[in-house]
Amino acid sequence: MNTIGQKEIHTQKNVIAFFEQELGYNYLGDWHHRQDNNNIEEAQLTDWLKRQGHSDQIISRVLFKLNNAATLAGSQTLYGANREVYDLLRYGIKVQPSASEQNITVWLIDWENPLNNDFSIAEEVTVYGNNIKRPDIVLYVNGIALGVLELKRSTVSIAEGIR
Structure with missing residues (x-):
């Protein structure tokens, strides 16, 4: 059962579109059901390192x-x-x-020439461990997860949003 409302999905899609269209991020997809999600996407990092x-x-x-x-x-x-x-x-x-x-x-990140890096975004990245976590959006640089965006309605309390 999908617990995400239409407003939340619309907002999430708008954020992804902003990262793609305005910031040049590559959209990796909805990784809700993708197996083996990791903080380090080795295939992406390997591709970038080969290009270096x-x-x-x-x-x-x-x-x-x-x-x-x-x-x-x-x-x-x-x-x-x-x-x-x-x-x-x-x-x-x-x-x-x-x-x-x-x-x-x-170098895992080209600090001298930031535009030489690969910037990617994925949504609903399910990560299995002691607890199952599914951040709304994960930002990757050269296949390394460096940012997480959790999108919450303004009517939700901070404590509820963090849970």
């Missing part, structure tokens, strides 16, 4: 380091994971191409 000239071997190492940082494993706290991912996004990932070569920095 990185080899499959380098990309594989980058994805491993990024996914490892983003995972709450062992005793790592949410704050620690967020801090580690932030550092990788902001300062790049150091990767050694081969044993005989020096480390290179692989």
Whole structure:
């Protein structure tokens, strides 16, 4: 049963249209029923990294380091994971191409040329974990989820909207 009203759907579609038409975002679709949604869309990030000239071997190492940082494993706290991912996004990932070569920095975001990045938007992105979450809209940069928009009616209390 769909619990989203027509006004809410209309507003959501208008927001998506704004991001597409005014900001140049690529619409990825309604991911309500899509399996394996993740904070890191590896196919998109891989495509972007390939366009930056990185080899499959380098990309594989980058994805491993990024996914490892983003995972709450062992005793790592949410704050620690967020801090580690932030550092990788902001300062790049150091990767050694081969044993005989020096480390290179692989940037996940082109900070010097922002328009060189891929900006995407998806709606109703269902994420499974301890709890099922479905934000209204997720914003991606190079396949990395960096923003979430929750659209709520003005008649809904803040506490109810956060739940």
